[in-house]
Amino acid sequence: MAKYSTGRGGGGDDGGSCELCGKQSTRLRRANVAGASLLVCPDCAPHGENRNKDRKQGEARRGRDDGEPSRKKKAARRAARLYDAQKGDPTRWEEKGTNYEEDRLPYLVSGYGSVVERARREEGLTPGELAKDLGVDEEAVLAVEQGRATRAGVGGSVVRRLEERLDVTLAEG
Numbered sequence: 678m679a680k681y682s683t684g685r686g687g688g689g690d691d692g693g694s695c696e697l698c699g700k701q702s703t704r705l706r707r708a709n710v711a712g713a714s715l716l717v718c719p720d721c722a723p724h725g726e727n728r729n730k731d732r733k734q735g736e737a738r739r740g741r742d743d744g745e746p747s748r749k750k751k752a753a754r755r756a757a758r759l760y761d762a763q764k765g766d767p768t769r770w771e772e773k774g775t776n777y778e779e780d781r782l783p784y785l786v787s788g789y790g791s792v793v794e795r796a797r798r799e800e801g802l803t804p805g806e807l808a809k810d811l812g813v814d815e816e817a818v819l820a821v822e823q824g825r826a827t828r829a830g831v832g833g834s835v836v837r838r839l840e841e842r843l844d845v846t847l848a849e850g
Contacts, residue, residue: 693705695716695720696717697717697718697721698720700720702718704719705717706722708722783847784848784849784850785848786849788824789821789824789826789847790821791822793818793821793822793839793843793847797818797822800843804822807843811839821835821847836848
C-alpha cells in the first residue's frame with residue numbers, strides 16, 4: 678500500500694510511484710486528495726477533489742490558446758447576424774460605420790404619442806400620408822403615436838420632422 682509523502686514521486690529518472698496506490702507510472706500528476714496534494718497515476722486521478730476544476734480550467738485554456746472566441750463574442754456575432762438578416766445588407770457597417778450620436782433620440786415629453794396622434798388628426802392626415810409627407814416609414818410614425826419610439830429605434834430626425842410639420846413639442850428642454 679502507498680504511503681503519503683512530501684510530494685516527491687519516489688522513483689528514478691523513469692517516473693515514480695503513485696502516492697495513492699503505489700503503482701509505477703511515468704504519467705503522474707498532482708491531485709488534491711482529501712486536502713493533501715499528491716502525485717497520482719491516471720487511474721487514481723479521478724479520486725482527486727479538484728478533478729472537475731482542473732478539467733474546466735484546461736478546457737478554458739485550450740479554448741483561448743486555440744483562438745476560439747468566448748461565449749460572449751459568439752453571442753454578439755450571432756445577434757449581429759440576426760440583425761443583419763432582418764435589416765438587409767451587412768456590409769453597410771463597413772461602408773457607413775456606426776455613429777450613435779448622429780440621429781440620437783432626444784428625451785421625449787410625457788404622453789408624446791397622443792400629442793402626435795391628436796395633431797395628425799387635426800391636420801386631417803392618416804399615418805401613411807404623414808409618413809410620406811415627412812419622407813419616413815409609416816412604421817416610424819405609428820411607433821411614435823403608440824409611445825414606443827425608443828423600442829422601435831426611431832431616430833431624433835423623425836421626431837424633429839414631426840415637431841416641425843405638426844407644430845408640436847415632443848422633446849424635453
